[in-house]
Amino acid sequence: MTVKKRWLATLSGVLVVLVCAVGGTQAAQAYDSNVIHPDGTRVTETDGASAGDRAAAAWRPDITPLHTSNNEAVFRNQTTFWRNALLNGCKAGRACIAVGQGDGLHTVFVLYQCDTRTLTNFIDAGAINNNQSDDAVVVFTGPGAIGRHYPDGEVHGFNPLPYDRVDPC
Structure with missing residues (x-):
């Protein structure tokens, strides 16, 4: 050369x-994430990832059916701070379940109605706060797997991979 x-x-x-x-x-x-907190305030954060980087790695966790007309809700694209705030602030009588989206953000579900639901894309680390009454156990099930979360009003981590269904109570 x-x-x-x-x-x-x-x-x-x-x-x-x-x-x-x-x-x-x-x-x-x-990159401006423009996270909307459940109380309606807009939080702007810069985390070093571009929107394109996030979209390429992300998936969309879902629970169906979700009964939004019966005190249930879903909060998507939450930072870890807001995920923790939603889990720790889970209202009495509710089960709050969070799962990662694969892009550093989280989806948080607030469940109230008792019936079996289907889980979709519950791949990343999960957390739950079962803040229901003493006898309402959240039960996750899947092929050869079962996980029970008893009501104590505390946040607990869990591995959602083996589960494809949840019964909030």
């Missing part, structure tokens, strides 16, 4: 590093 070719190869390598560094900084500054 001639001296001129080595110099051009070195220069192009330096340019690639500079372009990546500047482009990454701009993407981090440009």
